[in-house]
Amino acid sequence: MKKALLTGERRFEIVDAPVPDVGPDEVLVRVAACGVCASELDMWSGVAGATFPMAPGHEATGTVEALGSEVVGLRVGEAVAVWVTTGGFGEFVAVKEAYCHPVGDIPLTLALGEPVACAVNAVDLARVRLGDEVLVVGGGFMGNLVQELVALSGASRVIVADTRQDALERARTLGADRVVDVTREPIVDVVSDLTGGKGVDISFEVTGVQQPLSWLGDVTRMSGKIAIAGYHQGPPRSLPLAQWNYMAFDIVNCHFREVSVINEGIARGMRLLSSGRLSMEPLVTHFFDLEDIDKAFQTLEDKPEGFVKANVLIGAAGER
Structure with missing residues (x-):
């Protein structure tokens, strides 16, 4: 699979990596999109003193590709927002079932559960x-x-x-x-x-x-x-x-590290988006292919007029 690795200041490389194995309580998600978070900007620019190489990306959405033997609440092909800490800028991630949140009819390019x-x-x-x-x-x-x-x-x-x-x-x-x-x-x-x-x-x-x-x-x-x-x-x-x-x-x-709190927030956010009481459509403004991920981070840094949020589309799933 293709995956973006941050290998130095202001430099991503697209590398080949193995598709992650799936544990009994995990699902394999084919990533459709991953938002670029402002908290990652200092890593990319070198201000945060990042240790290279590293694999950022924690605002991932996608579709369920495979199920672990103990997974009962999801189905293959289901669209989900997921909680991951790294690796979201890659074609696949393996995450626990509890960290996957069905998004229903919300476009995957707008179902950015973690920032919501x-x-x-x-x-x-x-x-x-x-x-x-x-x-x-x-x-x-x-x-x-x-x-x-x-x-x-x-x-x-x-x-x-x-x-x-x-x-x-x-x-x-x-x-x-x-x-x-x-x-x-x-x-x-x-x-x-x-x-x-x-x-x-x-x-x-x-x-x-x-x-x-x-x-x-x-x-x-x-x-x-x-x-x-x-x-x-x-x-x-x-x-x-x-x-x-x-x-x-x-x-x-207003910052949280408890995974249970974050996942509860994602679930509530998805309900708000599904109900139409909250909309991401005017906020996700700039889209980039995985190969242009450096440009996505540069755009976040530059903040051109009209910019709000950059989203990296990954593979054919990103077209949903």
């Missing part, structure tokens, strides 16, 4: 209440998902802040009550005016960069919540901890 689970679990952990006023800082792919899920949770006002005009326009299209271009408007003043001076009930940081951490305390009400959903790689970050202590914020780390 991240957003579902983040909003769930932050406990958005009916009538809450919420700020989402970051209008990229994950910020868009968080924004949609916050609205579904019953927030009375959703504010989205970003630096890019196309991201702000997309947030507006997705239903944001107010968008803020932080390069042109003072975010603290905007939020103060909108909330009568008290600040939002919950602020989601979904950028993974330093700057928002410096002013989240100025836009969140006393005893409100600051939810860190951005993935902060690279150098250490600085926090105005004295202010955060005084304001009695509830600091929510």
